[in-house]
Amino acid sequence: MSVLISKEKKVKNKEFHPNILCFCCNWCSYAGADLAGVSRFQYPSTIRIVRVMCSGRVDPSFILEAFKDGIDGVIVTGCHIGDCHYLKGNEFARDRFERFQKTLKLFNLDKRFRLEWVSASEGKRFAEIITEFTNQIKELGPLRLI
């Protein structure tokens, strides 16, 4: 994961460029991100996308590991509730991350993590979410764990 970290961060005297990890589900959010790219909606180049088959695949330990390896913010996106390709995967993800938010709060990391639902047709929404989240992370500042 440390390979993902952009070189911009190492350049001194430059504006803070956060590294954000984005988990996208294969069926909705990844297509949504694709649509955002095809329709040329502008969003910051801060995210690195990891495609997973379903948002239910993402384990909380992935998120802690990402923070440990120098990521400043993590965002998990999936299909809207009820639209999951695997019927219930995103419901599992929702329940799991609701519980996990409390654990992240113990580490003061809860503001650096977000769970969002993006469908395949919402390219604009995807761009908006990323812009908003990047601004939020920029306000919080770098995490500097490595």
Next chain:
Amino acid sequence: MNFIVEIERSKKAKLEADEFNSYLRKIYEPDLTSLLKKCYQCARCSGVCQISKVQKFTPSRIIQMILEGFEDEIIDSQVLWDCLMCNSCLQHCPKDINFADIVRIARYKMRLKDIQNLDRSIAHKGIYPLMSELMIQKNIKIERPLDWIPKDCKISEQGNILYYVGCLPFFNYEFQDSNSIAESTLKIICQLEKDPVVILKDEICCGHDLYWGQAKFEVFIELAKKNISIFEKAGITSIITACAECYRTFKIDYLNLFEDFNKKFEVKHIIEYIFDKWKQGKVQFKNPNESNDVIPFTYHDPCRLSRFLPKDNKIIEEVREIFKHLKTIGYDFKEMEHNKENSYCCGVNSWMNCNEKSKALRYKRLLEAKAVGTKMITSCPKCRMHLKCLKKDYEDFSSIEILDFSEFLVDLIKIIEPNQTVEEK
């Protein structure tokens, strides 16, 4: 100019590495053969090994292979990740070879090899060891919620007596009722102490799991250093804990790193603490519900409080003395078939290897408990968690209630005020 800065930096890095190595040398021995030379292959360890009852695992064979120069084969075969670290073998070894300690050292060697896939064997996808690793970071500030504290308890941030909660709030993510152990323990301590008890908001992990399970000694050393500085900052002289693993780590493993740890801080388990107060006459036991039914109950010895302590420890006997006394108030203590040092393991240790094989061990343990009582007491939060987890899956165990030691005693304890004792005399 740049050159000078670089030299300075490399000097600093070298100093830090030297300091780390001096600590590492105390808990790590690169030459395994020298630790094993005494072995004369009586193979008792293989006979009593608990994991060998459900899968192929023979400590004596592993020892002999290392002695004959096949150490690399053992390390490459990854077989040592399967060890339960229950220390049954040390109990029966005529030569006192500490096999668990050798596995711990070998695991460190195994982890340094790239081909080893450690994630395969860590339970819960390794989230709990990761949390411990995050705690050593300087930029992470731990903020524990204090909403579990009962209202009538006085707590402070500075003081003499610390209640070391351990990782219980962190387990809340998957195990909902883990806070009740902390709550009942604090209730007992608060009733007995006049001064407010210290609860640290930024308390960190003791490092037990990383020391035994994942063999991340670098993190363990950092955690130990940070823990000591936190304790010293709060002015603590005695530590009370309800966790068997924290107790063992503070009592013995920190002592290997820092010789003066036990001089600075007095570590007590809640069993020891209640026993002392009981012998001093400050505590009595009473039954809150006035019925004449006799409730049979049993006690599961966690390995950290029986086999992992030096042989002169008294905790095993002390807890039984308290339990036998409870017969006067309608609680009948019964021993399971395997008890004290020979007790069965709960099957999982330091978040390693939670699978169908360890479930078989837990199933056996609960069968023994079911045969003798309706309540099963243990003094290790993790044993309680693992056994409760299995209990959910099987309906035949619905009659057993699994409780922590302090959860069991919190309703039975009656505090005697100092004035009262004077009057009685």
